[in-house]
Amino acid sequence: MSNKMHIKLNVNGKDEEFLAEPRELLIYTLRERLNITGPHIGCETSHCGACTVTIDGKSVKSCTMFAAQADGKEITTIEGIGGPDDLHPLQAAFKEHHGLQCGYCTPGMITRATKLLEENPNPTEEEIRFGMAGNICRCTGYQNIIKSIQAAAAEMSAAKEAAE
Numbered sequence: 001m002s003n004k005m006h007i008k009l010n011v012n013g014k015d016e017e018f019l020a021e022p023r024e025l026l027i028y029t030l031r032e033r034l035n036i037t038g039p040h041i042g043c044e045t046s047h048c049g050a051c052t053v054t055i056d057g058k059s060v061k062s063c064t065m066f067a068a069q070a071d072g073k074e075i076t077t078i079e080g081i082g083g084p085d086d087l088h089p090l091q092a093a094f095k096e097h098h099g100l101q102c103g104y105c106t107p108g109m110i111t112r113a114t115k116l117l118e119e120n121p122n123p124t125e126e127e128i129r130f131g132m133a134g135n136i137c138r139c140t141g142y143q144n145i146i147k148s149i150q151a152a153a154a155e156m157s158a159a160k161e162a163a164e
């Protein structure tokens, strides 16, 4: 008898339904089953943050969760944040301020940063460093990542004020 589980997810606004082994990690569901390859696999041990997604409003490292644990939940990946023709202010700021080099950490960084700025729209440098501490970058030395997040925060605050 199959021990596969019936799982339903909503990923980037789209409902997905499938049968999966209880041991299937969410990062593999996203990348291999659903072909959503923005979240990357860096360590698979919850250290690097390359696999970060948002699940029901919280930042989660998708290598630390089974697909079955995400049953019924709403997931947002970098693909749901913005695309080439409609960059999110964070994506635009990372591009403008050289917040990436190889780009491997970037989907996870930006996905985490969207939550950080939702929780704290005007963070200090220290708050950004603390809030991003679960995401590792091997290339940039972090300074331009901080600058990018600060620039996006300023841009988003200005846009919000203008809209009020």
Ligand code: FES
Pocket: 040, 041, 042, 043, 044, 045, 046, 047, 048, 049, 050, 051, 052, 061, 062, 063, 064
């Ligand atoms: S791949 Fe998930 S934290 Fe590194």
Ligand code: FES
Pocket: 099, 100, 101, 102, 103, 104, 105, 106, 136, 137, 138, 139, 140
């Ligand atoms: S840009 Fe290469 S790991 Fe961050």
